[in-house]
Amino acid sequence: MGSHRRLAPSGFDRGAGAAGFAVCVMSATAAALGALPAAAAPQDDTRAEVDRLYAQAEKATEAYNKADERADSLREEVGTAQDEIARQQERINTMRDALGSLAGAQYRSGGLDPSLALLFSDDPADYLDRAAALDRITAHQAGELKDLQIAMRDLAQKREEAAGKLADLERSRKAVAQNKRTVERKLAKARQLLNSLPDAVRAAYDRASRSGRADMPDLGGAVPSSARAAAAVAAARSVLGRPYVWGANGPGGFDCSGLMQWSYAQAGVGLPRTSQAQRYAGHQVPLSQARPGDLIAYRSDASHIAMYMGNGQVIHAPYPGAPVRYDPVGMMPISSVTRV
Template sequence: MNRRRGASALTLICAMAILSAPGLAHAVPAPEPAPGATSLEDVRKQIEDLYHKAATATDAYNLAEEEAKKQSDRIVFLANQIVAGKARITELKNRAGAAARAQYRSGGLPPGATLALSNDPQQFLDGADRLRQGEKATMGVLGELNATQADLQRYAAEASSRWQTLESNRIKKDAAKKEIESKIAAAKALENRLLAEERARLLKLEQDDASRKQTRWLKSGALKDINSKASAAGKLAIAYATRQMGKPYIWGAEGPRGYDCSGLTSQAWLAAGHPIPRTSQEQLRLLPHVPIDQMRPGDLIIYFDDASHVAMYIGDGAMIHAPRPGRFVTVAGAGSMPIKAVVRPDA
């Protein structure tokens, strides 16, 4: 039964891919052969490799972006704590100053000496009690003053460290952005060299390659024991993801205009009430893993050895994902790329 469902899903996926193929572009002058390419299949592999490298850099960019936001938020918190601490120190110093001025008005004698010179026993006892309270209060003020000053030093040191980390993440983001832009530009340059008919054939080669991989995956018996149903949260995540179909892949994007692969999955599960890590690598690292034969709709499939791509399983051997630049959020075969792991956001 599952094999028949898988075959039906594959037919649906292929049909959708054909229906969603972009219209043919106007012909351009005959292109020069791509460097090192002897056929259109070679060009396809070169383009695929470039986009894969761009996806890896995108994950690095997203991670640096997420870390930079955390550092910025922490720096704002520390700045507020420092401001509050300085105000508290001013208040404590004023209180200590008031106590000193009071002693000066009493003739400069320490409170203990003033009590010792008293001729009234009751006044002495009352004064002794006030003295103990005053000394306790004074010690409290001094202790809090020292603690607050220590906190300020700690906040300042942490803020300095956070600024250094923030700068480090900015450098990582800049490097990743340059890597992404260079790979995407190189891939687009290869595609732009092609005639309109060749671009259509290139898309067909991509679809055929995905179909062959999906067929091998299905024939391996991968769906044989998969019969789980989506959880309530999983259904909400799938509903969100499917509503995004047709929107463009945009690297670093989390919607609503477009998405990268992990932007789509993280926002889908956020909409389902389960915030998850932003990047595919962090999703792999931090979310619970499940065996493929226990996979259920809503689970996330992590692809490639470097975990550079992620998609959401929707059942019947199919997944939904944001493929790459130049493509749109769509349904594809869950086995059309090498699966590294399956993770469950609502385990």
């Protein structure tokens, strides 16, 4: 975090200026502020802290999204299991009622020992036929009851396991939410520190970090790899300027992976919720072959993601306070390029 490492120069760095800070908040700031004298070291430290906090916040957001998505999935699994258990229990109750009626009829008939009933029967052959049929029915029903009871126990065990997983995920989600609140407090502190900087430095930071490129850059003549990619590109462009919102996937606001998911949803393509999962939502291509609509994952853990737009530019939801905007593709270390 907070690294000032730059990518090797390439055709994708056009317009990047001094970009290359390890997180998107600092990508445009570096270009705007340029080199500072040694006396400005405290200001560098302040911006480095903002750099670190924004990266931490973004990772926390993606972790929250992942936990929340898994919780939703488990809730569905638990609901399905409970429905199956209820249906199985209803069938078992029906079987028990039938068996109870049969037992009652047997009791009312005297419940005689089979050998005595045969002795006193007026028609021994008829008795034997009925007894054999009764044995077959009883054995069949008892077998079905046993099978249903086994199935019910299995489902109950699955329900218990799913409920346990859900409880674990709820605890995890709450922990991530708490982490987000902690990061937000740190971000507020960072903003206070930034407000203590000289006016000129603070104004340059605000221009770089909050304005971004809401205008249409020169995207060159590259074309999307497919019709769905073209539709996703158009969707992403349509929400330029929308705010970054924690855990949001549009249309009023977005986090980084939420913007990618929403844009491709407008093209009829379902993407996973997190940036880490989105990097595997298609096949990977070299950066030199990137085309509009490709997903650019950043950092080794893919904690940030953007959409390539052409001519070395991406569109993304950067961080709190910065709207959906264009930035150079080389704004921070790239971990993969995925074609959906």
